[in-house]
Amino acid sequence: MLKKRLMDKTSFLFYVVISFYLIQALVALFSPISPPVWDFTIVLLLLVVVFVAHLVIGLKRTVPLFMGVGFLFHTIGLYKIIPYNEYYVGTLYGAPQLNYHYDWIVHSVGWGFLTIALVSILYPYLKQTLRNPWLIFSFLVLLVMGFGALNEIIEFMGFTLWGYGEGFMEFGEGDSSPYGGPWNNSMMDMVSNLVGAITFIGVFMLDKKYGFFRGR
Secondary structure, three states, X not given: OHHHHHOOHHHHHHHHHHHHHHHHHHXXXXXXXXXXXXXXXXXXXXXXXXXXXXXXXXXXXXXXXXXXXXXXXXXXXXOOOEEOOOOOXXXXXXXXHHOOOHHHHHHHHHHHHHHHHHHHHHHHHHHHHOOOHHHHHHHHHHHHHHHHHHHHHHHXXXXXXXXXXXXXXXXXXXXXXXXXXXXXXXXHHHHHHHHHHHHHHHHHHHHXXXXXXXXX
């Protein structure tokens, strides 16, 4: 069984996604415009942990695919490629072109894709225990919001330990704006998480009922 799963389509997607982020992590060691290596390390660690889970219990192809897409929203936002003015080039997170709110996209759309990856893992088990679609939907939304709150706590701990810098563990571009401070930013991140969770989990549950994205 293990040998079979090592060579299945889900594992192949894991290999592609892990390689994609590993290459970026290696480039980040030498590139001044790349995101911090620490952020890539966290992404790779999560991917490897879930890949091991796939080898044990077997997961769907949506898991590595949507994890790869979801993390991309965060990492691409940390590349220093956005001209703020004629003197400074920064990241999407603090881009004035997006009114300093790129993280709203990350916490709604990017978080939404990661949510689908998590839901794909949990849904078969929840279907057997909770059974009622509304209970499953409510449980998943609350669970995802809990993970979102934990992420905000980790960000705060990172700032407390390391202060100002780059990446999600330090206070940097996108963590405040001319129109709102860190508290406002953290709360809007949570609101964006809620919007993403309700939307993506809702679409997932509707697909399970009506088969929008499955061949008939």
